[in-house]
Amino acid sequence: MKTNIQDKGKLVNSVFSEVHSKYDLMNDIMSLGVHRIWKNKFIDWMNPQPNTTLIDVASGTGDIAKLFIKKSKNTSKIVCVEPNTKMLKQGQNKLSKYRNVRWINSHAEKIPVHDDTFDYYSISYGIRNVSNINFALKEAFRVLKPGGRFMCLEFSKIDNEILNFFYKQYSKTIPYIGKIIVGDNKPYKYLIDSIERFYNAKELSEFLKKSGFSNVEYRTLSNGISAIHSGWKI
Numbered sequence: 001m002k003t004n005i006q007d008k009g010k011l012v013n014s015v016f017s018e019v020h021s022k023y024d025l026m027n028d029i030m031s032l033g034v035h036r037i038w039k040n041k042f043i044d045w046m047n048p049q050p051n052t053t054l055i056d057v058a059s060g061t062g063d064i065a066k067l068f069i070k071k072s073k074n075t076s077k078i079v080c081v082e083p084n085t086k087m088l089k090q091g092q093n094k095l096s097k098y099r100n101v102r103w104i105n106s107h108a109e110k111i112p113v114h115d116d117t118f119d120y121y122s123i124s125y126g127i128r129n130v131s132n133i134n135f136a137l138k139e140a141f142r143v144l145k146p147g148g149r150f151m152c153l154e155f156s157k158i159d160n161e162i163l164n165f166f167y168k169q170y171s172k173t174i175p176y177i178g179k180i181i182v183g184d185n186k187p188y189k190y191l192i193d194s195i196e197r198f199y200n201a202k203e204l205s206e207f208l209k210k211s212g213f214s215n216v217e218y219r220t221l222s223n224g225i226s227a228i229h230s231g232w233k234i
């Protein structure tokens with residue numbers, strides 16, 4: 001078990017080291033820009049209030065932090081947590097003009113911050129990549145203030161068979177696009193496999209409940225290609 005977890009960590013780290021400079025471009029190409037709509041829907045549902053605090057885990061290039069800043073009219077304090085140093089650098093550069101963002105080079109499973117600190121916890125397309133989902137959710141619960149909100153955006157499962165068929169056909173082309181843009185198809189084979197192996201929205205809800213979150217709800221996006229989960233630390 002331990003070896004599997006270590007192997008996954010190493011694999012994921014190598015994937016993001018390889019794609020870091022083309023990460024944003026590939027997101028736009030692969031999703032035809034739709035990831036921007038999903039991320040906006042995520043922030044709309046989160047509905048951040050002014051003068052609040054966010055911990056954005058698996059921040060990557062900082063898209064969620066940026067949207068949170070805008071939505072809360074730059075009155076909030078944000079901590080971005082990212083284990084891959086190359087992705088972290090991309091994010092730091094992208095958000096360099098914001099003084100209210102601090103970056104921590106760490107994993108979701110063990111975050112060096114105090115208990116009961118944040119109003120919001122976000123993880124966007126990150127939970128599928130963590131090595132231990134239970135540890136990550138336990139940490140999310142720990143770092144949120146009582147009354148704080150957990151939100152996750154992640155790929156999910158399409159429930160319509162015909163749509164699923166076409167989505168699968170499209171997915172097969174992604175590694176070829178990766179080869180052209182990034183120069184390697186392996187990171188994108190990992191992406192497709194990891195989406196295939198990941199939980200459906202109901203299963204993910206159960207993980208949240210088991211980790212202590214209350215009022216767990218989810219909304220599907222684009223017929224279940226992605227889903228947003230919300231839970232509260234009460």
Ligand SMILES: C[S@@+](CC[C@H](N)C(=O)[O-])C[C@H]1O[C@@H](n2cnc3c(N)ncnc32)[C@H](O)[C@@H]1O
Pocket residue numbers: 012013016057058059060061062063064081082083084087106107108109123124125126129130131
């Ligand atoms: C698909 S990117 C998502 C980036 C960004 N949140 C977004 O929505 O565009 C996933 C990120 O998760 C990070 N990651 C991988 N394993 C992690 C872990 N155990 N804890 C936290 N982040 C992790 C990767 O380095 C990568 O930057």
